[in-house]
Amino acid sequence: MDTKQLYQERLTRYVTANYNEKPDRIPLRIFAEEFSSKYCGYTNFQVAVQQELQFDVNRRFAVEAGIDAIQTNSVVNWFGMQKALGWEGITFPGIGIPVDSINQWWEPTTENNAFMKATEYDELIDDPTAFLVNKWMPRFTRHIKHPGEPSTFEQNMSLINGIMAYNHFFSTWGAKHAALIEAGIVPAVSSVLKAPLDILGDKLRGYINLCYDLNQRRDKVIEACEALMPHLASVVMGGADPSGQIPSIIWMHRGAVPFISHKDFDEIYWPTLKAIVEELWARGSQIIFYAEGNWDHHLEAFNELPEKSMIFHCDRTDIFKAHEILGKKFCISGGVPNVMLAKGTPQEVKARCKEIVDGVAQDGGYIMDASALIMNDARVENVMAMIEFIKEYGIYDSGVSTKSLEELTGVDHPQIPDSLLTRDHKRPPGVVFPWAEKRKELPAYIEDEALTRSVWEQIDRMGYNFCWVNLTW
Amino acid sequence: MSKLDDLFEAMAKSIIDGNSQAAGDLARQAIARGIAPMDSINHGFVVGINQVGANFSAGVAYIPDLVLAGAAMKAAMEVLEPELEKGDTARDPLGVVVLATVEGDVHDIGKNIVGTMLSASGFEVHDLGVDVPIEQIVEKTRELKADIVAASALLTTTMVKQEDVIAALERAGLRSTVKIMVGGAPVTRDWADRIGADGYSEDAVGAVHLAKQLMGIH
Numbered sequence: 001m002d003t004k005q006l007y008q009e010r011l012t013r014y015v016t017a018n019y020n021e022k023p024d025r026i027p028l029r030i031f032a033e034e035f036s037s038k039y040c041g042y043t044n045f046q047v048a049v050q051q052e053l054q055f056d057v058n059r060r061f062a063v064e065a066g067i068d069a070i071q072t073n074s075v076v077n078w079f080g081m082q083k084a085l086g087w088e089g090i091t092f093p094g095i096g097i098p099v100d101s102i103n104q105w106w107e108p109t110t111e112n113n114a115f116m117k118a119t120e121y122d123e124l125i126d127d128p129t130a131f132l133v134n135k136w137m138p139r140f141t142r143h144i145k146h147p148g149e150p151s152t153f154e155q156n157m158s159l160i161n162g163i164m165a166y167n168h169f170f171s172t173w174g175a176k177h178a179a180l181i182e183a184g185i186v187p188a189v190s191s192v193l194k195a196p197l198d199i200l201g202d203k204l205r206g207y208i209n210l211c212y213d214l215n216q217r218r219d220k221v222i223e224a225c226e227a228l229m230p231h232l233a234s235v236v237m238g239g240a241d242p243s244g245q246i247p248s249i250i251w252m253h254r255g256a257v258p259f260i261s262h263k264d265f266d267e268i269y270w271p272t273l274k275a276i277v278e279e280l281w282a283r284g285s286q287i288i289f290y291a292e293g294n295w296d297h298h299l300e301a302f303n304e305l306p307e308k309s310m311i312f313h314c315d316r317t318d319i320f321k322a323h324e325i326l327g328k329k330f331c332i333s334g335g336v337p338n339v340m341l342a343k344g345t346p347q348e349v350k351a352r353c354k355e356i357v358d359g360v361a362q363d364g365g366y367i368m369d370a371s372a373l374i375m376n377d378a379r380v381e382n383v384m385a386m387i388e389f390i391k392e393y394g395i396y397d398s399g400v401s402t403k404s405l406e407e408l409t410g411v412d413h414p415q416i417p418d419s420l421l422t423r424d425h426k427r428p429p430g431v432v433f434p435w436a437e438k439r440k441e442l443p444a445y446i447e448d449e450a451l452t453r454s455v456w457e458q459i460d461r462m463g464y465n466f467c468w469v470n471l472t473w
Numbered sequence: 474m475s476k477l478d479d480l481f482e483a484m485a486k487s488i489i490d491g492n493s494q495a496a497g498d499l500a501r502q503a504i505a506r507g508i509a510p511m512d513s514i515n516h517g518f519v520v521g522i523n524q525v526g527a528n529f530s531a532g533v534a535y536i537p538d539l540v541l542a543g544a545a546m547k548a549a550m551e552v553l554e555p556e557l558e559k560g561d562t563a564r565d566p567l568g569v570v571v572l573a574t575v576e577g578d579v580h581d582i583g584k585n586i587v588g589t590m591l592s593a594s595g596f597e598v599h600d601l602g603v604d605v606p607i608e609q610i611v612e613k614t615r616e617l618k619a620d621i622v623a624a625s626a627l628l629t630t631t632m633v634k635q636e637d638v639i640a641a642l643e644r645a646g647l648r649s650t651v652k653i654m655v656g657g658a659p660v661t662r663d664w665a666d667r668i669g670a671d672g673y674s675e676d677a678v679g680a681v682h683l684a685k686q687l688m689g690i691h
Binding site for chain 1: 491529538576577585604629
């Protein structure tokens with residue numbers, strides 16, 4: 001079979017399962033992070049600093065293992081880009097930490113080192129984009145200054161280098177995305193989302209400071225999440241697959257009990273996330289809930305979402321409980337523990353795969369994957385055992401869906417009355433300097449104002465994306 | 474209930490509510506009234522910490538409550554500890570703990586909460602931080618004659634170091650002198666048993682119970 005046919009076969013398999021139908025075989029959508037590097041014989045350091053390798057190791061692993069879908073780039077963090085801009089919040093393997101360690105994030109733990117101070121909620125709420133540039137970036141990076149501080153050579157070059165590296169990274173992404181498809185492998189995800197409360201915890205206040213905020217300034221936390229919603233929505237919708245075939249993804253961190261209370265979930269985490277997911281679905285795109293940790297307490301809430309709008313990924317969540325509560329409406333994925341892939345035997349892995357398939361995959365709507373991103377401690381023979389087992393045991397011999405991609409993605413997408421993107425905003429999502437402002441600094445004569453305006457709005461959107469993609473990262 | 478009981482109850486409540494201001498104020502009030510600091514600790518503040526722990530285990534308190542309770546306890550102790558020193562008494566620690574996130578791992582939020590709860594519950598905690606070399610853990614254990622080593626790891630790739638810590642303590646001739654507890658997101662009871670740790674806990678409250686158990690305290 002040539003790679004074009006292989007791609008179509010795999011895409012149909014993947015989309016069918018994502019839309020909770022029964023494909024010809026359980027899809028293998030493997031989120032291999034540093035595992036791909038190990039498989040291909042590279043250290044984590046080599047892959048962290050050589051951007052192209054990040055894409056190439058994933059493609060090579062996927063092709064050789066014969067899986068259906070993989071992220072175009074799972075490692076994602078590139079020394080060249082993030083340290084050019086001077087991100088302080090991330091460490092790279094082989095640079096200060098052992099060579100085969102992994103990219104690790106640092107977050108604020110005290111008020112002093114917070115990227116957003118407790119007294120700055122109103123400033124964030126008033127104009128989130130301006131806050132990112134004026135307050136967040138200067139604290140999150142090494143050289144960027146606050147407005148009013150004297151600018152420096154290091155700051156200016158840091159911005160220039162950082163933006164050049166960012167553009168290079170995403171240009172390469174486009175080419176490598178095409179190469180993955182040409183190799184017959186489905187790119188597993190399109191755009192990325194994080195919940196507003198996770199953004200506050202991960203990137204602005206830090207989880208510990210957020211614990212205090214939930215107790216001492218809860219109203220402001222709610223307002224801040226509401227202020228972040230349109231922008232996070234704009235980023236995830238802007239990058240979503242217009243065909244509806246490839247889902248977006250949300251990395252869900254600390255929205256589950258006991259990281260927060262049931263009340264915090266019900267009143268803050270969930271409502272400010274649900275509205276984004278519903279609007280994304282109204283526009284035609286599914287989203288993978290990559291629910292890190294244990295979300296057993298919240299499955300009933302997720303069941304409120306429109307049918308087929310979400311694919312629920314199980315890390316420590318009980319996959320059988322997830323199937324029982326969510327399985328009628330949504331595809332489920334995951335469930336093979338990473339510890340088992342690292343420390344177990346191929347026999348144990350196969351037994352677990354069988355347990356999952358027998359328990360949750362009989363009617364389709366299941367995708368095989370490890371519980372969490374597979375790192376370089378996973379044994380190759382264990383990962384291959386998981387893959388080879390599904391290729392045999394995961395074949396469906398009856399009731400296979402014959403729906404076309406158009407039929408699968410053409411399901412009902414309930415519309416929502418009031419878009420997050422078009423509500424009244426001081427500085428709307430997707431816009432930093434509107435044309436009306438930019439126009440003032442240009443000469444009175446413009447040959448084709450509509451054309452010039454559209455070019456400006458494209459550039460302005462790129463700048464907007466730079467700020468918000470960095471925050472969502 | 475006596476006025477003294479009211480005060481102790483208010484102290485416990487300040488911890489349960491995570492109210493650092495109130496905890497500090499009540500500690501100062503107690504000193505002004507001539508109440509022995511150890512009485513404030515044992516009958517007031519520690520009662521609050523224990524209740525928060527029980528509430529957490531019952532599923533009606535959450536990690537943010539532990540964080541705030543720990544901070545409130547710290548606020549109270551900052552007032553009471555100087556008084557203990559003046560009176561030439563010290564709070565006898567329940568045990569000496571060396572706490573660390575293992576080498577190669579820079580995650581610390583869970584570890585910090587464990588440290589806070591252990592400290593609030595009466596342990597003397599020496600937190601070595603993150604990415605701690607094994608040799609440093611061994612040296613500190615020897616120097617402090619630690620009772621417990623508590624090793625945290627958040628990644629499957631770094632939890633192997635917990636096994637290395639145990640092996641290093643054995644080589645140093647310290648294994649029989651110390652209890653080892655492990656924790657962190659990927660860590661399980663099976664893993665703890667497999668590497669020969671003395672205990673495992675899924676959360677900070679469990680860590681306190683485990684530490685007390687390992688010290689023979691009920």
